[in-house]
Amino acid sequence: MSGKISFDDGAAYERGMGGWSRVAGDIFLDWLKPPPGLAWVDVGCGNGAFTELLVQRCAPAEVQGIDPSEGQVSYAATRPGAAGAHFQVGDAQALPFEAARFGAATMALVIFFVPDPVQGVAEMVRVVQPGGLVAAYVWDILEGGFPFEPLLAELRAHGYTPALPPSAEASRMPALRALWQGGGLERVETREIVVERRFADFEGYWASGTNSGSVKATLAKFPAEKLAGFREGVRARLTSAADGSVSYTARANAIRGVRPA
């Protein structure tokens, strides 16, 4: 199994990662406790799952979302819960905004996809005002924190090497601290975000993790018997309850800092 993780379908993202993203985003915003009335830039806004939380929870003066994926951005622009936010195609490493335009910059589940995370942080620092907030959270993917780790682990057990984000190392907490401190940010704080989700049955979890991307493409080539064994391997990695529901606990690393005044 090879290749690159791509994001070309906002609806598929919603069925897969959307629910996880929202629960993690809620915990992140509980922690940030931002004041109302800020102008926000949501870098790597994807299909708007986290942008919607900014609109609904933060009483923003303005929200700008940027993401390189046309498929994600076009879905975000039709999301009723994010009405009022603006979306455009763009790259974290060259934000299409003037310096000091925003009160807060966020990257929700994004920094490990940015080819040059140092440049990505520098761009967030550039576009926030002195005293502005720069914050991010990211699945702790190299330490088993990814919501679909049971699928990745089972793939590894079957001899496959699942694709990882290009800057996966940036997801580790010490790497995040180094990025924020290297970017000149002050009052840097971190926390772990733990997200437990329960699905009514195994099928719910399975469908959410296999509905798109390289995992779907790999499994499509499995003969029926191998696929059945693979499914049982994934099931065994989840917590099952007597009522047939299954649950899994994911973890993300979160960081915040302030641009010096």
Ligand SMILES: C[S@@+](CC[C@H](N)C(=O)[O-])C[C@H]1O[C@@H](n2cnc3c(N)ncnc32)[C@H](O)[C@@H]1O
């Ligand atoms: C896991 S999704 C997160 C989306 C959204 N922020 C959320 O919380 O649901 C990662 C996103 O990062 C975007 N991305 C990848 N490379 C990027 C880059 N260089 N600059 C900005 N975003 C990027 C992808 O297109 C994708 O939408």
